[in-house]
Amino acid sequence: MSDLPFGFGMPDRDPERRDQPGSNPADPFGLGALFGSGGPGGGAPEELLGKMPLFAELQKLMNWSGGPVNWDLARQGAISALATGTQPTSEAERAAVAEALRLADLWLDQATDLPSGVERTLAWSRVEWVEQTLPAWSALIDPLAEKVVAAMTSALPQEAMAMAGPLAGIMGRMGGLMFGAQVGQAFGRLAGEILTGTEVGLPLAPAGAGALVPQNVAAFAEGLDRPADEVRLFLALREAASLRLFAHVPWLRQQLHDAVHAYARGITIDREAIERGLNDAMGSMGGGFDPSNPESIQELLGSGLLEPEETPEQQMALRRLETLLALVEGWVDAVVADAAGERLPGHGALAETMRRRRASGGPAEQTFATLVGLQLRPRRLRDAATVWGAMAQRYGTAERDRLWSHPDLLPTSEDLDEPMDFVARQGVDDELRQLSADDAGPRTPETPGDDTDEGPDGPDGDAAAR
Template sequence: MSDVPFGFGLPDRDPERRDQPGQDPFGFGALFGFGGPGGAGAGTPEELLGKMPLFAELQKLMNWSGGPVNWDLARQGAISSLATGTQPTSEAERAAVAEALRLADLWLDQATDLPSGVERTLAWSRVEWVEQTLPAWSALIDPLAEKVVAAMTGALPQEAMAMAGPLAGIMGRVGGLMFGAQVGQAFGRLAGEVLTGTEVGLPLAPAGAGVLVPQNVAEFAGGLDRPADEVRLFLALREAASLRLFAHVPWLRQQLHDAVHAYARGITIDREAIERGLQDAMGSMGGGFDPSNPEAVQELLGSGLLEPEETPEQQMALRRLETLLALVEGWVDAVVADAAGERLPGHGALAETMRRRRASGGPAEQTFATLVGLQLRPRRLRDAATVWGAMAQRYGTAERDRLWSHPDLLPTSEDLDEPLDFVARQGVDDELRRLTADDAAQTDTGSGTGTGTGTGTGGADGPADGDDTPR
């Protein structure tokens, strides 16, 4: 096995050839401490790396110590992919977004008892969306990445770790780079499509901020047979409705994050399967697996051995997350339909467009499928919307929104299988609660009346039976 780091060769030790023009012109031998022109007097490897822009950037990335995902790399990758296609927002666009969100809030006041959640309005460019949402993504994704890296490292057999030698010490950094590159690519694609601050199903903007991405909204509207102002208002209604829910249901955001983190806690890798795979790999390679051989490592990674296996606990967490996201989206659909009513002529067509967008794999589905392994099923969203619509029609908006007062009141995944049965049961439950309350009131009244009557009777009978009896 060669002791030379991968990608670099030993310097030519023949002084005649070494000193000829064109030999080692960049001083790579000296750079890595092998002597040559510039020698040791040129500075330490770290100092020389810092003077070369490319290597300075690589050194900065490899020295990342901010967590399991290299967010600097993710940010750079996402913005680089948007460099030629993003436009800054104009003052006119910011004014149009502010007016759309203001009008949307007025309409929503008549469709739900939940008060406004919009404290300020923002019109973001694609690059601003990437930069401003990174903190929210970090809180969501870091636990997943940390568990994956830990599971992969812990599952490697001791023999493989020993063969890897010094490479084992940088696995965490390499994992951070891998996750950062993957997340950056996903964010770049997402930033080119996302329309609002909550379209992925979670509030990614700072609290109280209503956000539209005008460039993406304009491109989205360009493919529809509706006026641009109407499309903007429809999207503003969806954004403002989502913010009302997340602002006034304090446990909702945490429940969504808990579901993702519960999935992360269950990430495990089958160590026995890895050992069997390594033995097979060694057999197919003539009895030796060389971790310094990039082709061998790539073959191992591509074999699926290091992919986590989904446990029953993780499946439960994903179902819970899927149901919560469907309930949020379904409530937004129902409330926006009530608010738009006859005011927005194209509401029906726009709502159908959004449903198709989700069904064909919109930003929310693509993001969660890539980062969490979850694919939102459009059937769940339709069933959730059916629950909220039927609740409002049968019991009123106050009773519909009352279900958000506690997690235990919300429909479960099984309830969404038969949404109208769940709605019917709410009426039975309400009747039972009223009967229970009436029985309790009658019991209290009867107890009070008996005590009062006994006291009154005793008081009236006392003087008649014994006026001469001293007291």
């Protein structure tokens, strides 16, 4: 996989910027690396005391015990990356978002039988997006991270496993830090361009909340040659449509999570390959692997030796995830097109802009490529949109939306290869169901005492007895 899942690979470190203990006579313990020019021998004691909270923060990070991802570090990293580029949301922006979502829901009432899923509206700043979506991300990412750490630990050499007790704690803390740092970087990038609460393919806002990020919406609208309120309404239509689907198809969110977690369950690392390549890795580490040394563990983790191999079961889970995401996105495309109709003059241009955004790697594509190595193909999205559009045109919106009543009714990945064949089969299936119903004939309701059994206790039996 070109994009490794969260936790693989270490950030580049420049040894020239790292003070070595004992290399500076004025700083024999290498404290300059922590204190900068204010280390021992340089700076007043008051300056050093002013920097002491750094130790508390480091201790807090290393003592994280809240799960396989250090979410405190992830949050801090994402917000730090946004510190100079985020703006608070104004009252006018909140009112504009609320009005856009209200109007979008009215239009969607005529395009789908699924009722509204918007119970309240939110206009988030970039920082608010990070803070408010963390619970949803935690539920999705924690199982992946936990499996990766377990796989890496089990694949370590025998000499490392001999220290299983302390090593497990070191691996857990380091894994939490690694995942937290990488998730924080990813969140910082996403928060700078995410437009709505469902753009990554999953609802990240609290249940029933429709959310837009006005600062990013304004940046997206620049250069589109469309009025800002039109762009906002188009995005509100997409958000409101997505929420209808997730609110009234109760199994959908769980199916998406299950596909990601099915991929996680299949994460394994070839221990024999580790042992075969360990000598080479040790040579690049300067003479050996020391399981008691976090630096040595870091270098092993960053060597690429512990990268998992993708199994057939994982490939199946990825195909399922890709298909589900494409079906959700395609349905939203089709329903928004019906709702916008001639009401939104720029709909065609805006829809094409969204397609190009996805093709070039938008937030949804970036998220799943980084998370599970999924490359969401735009062709799948077009095929899914073709299915939903043709179903509505041929059978009506009610029959189109009926396919969401059970996961077995949805098109499979193979069905999306020939979308029109799938649509044609739906008509044949309907005819077969009708013929079966006709062959069964009308059923008359039973009345008390109406017993059709023959025999001594039945009608004929009674007559013979008399």
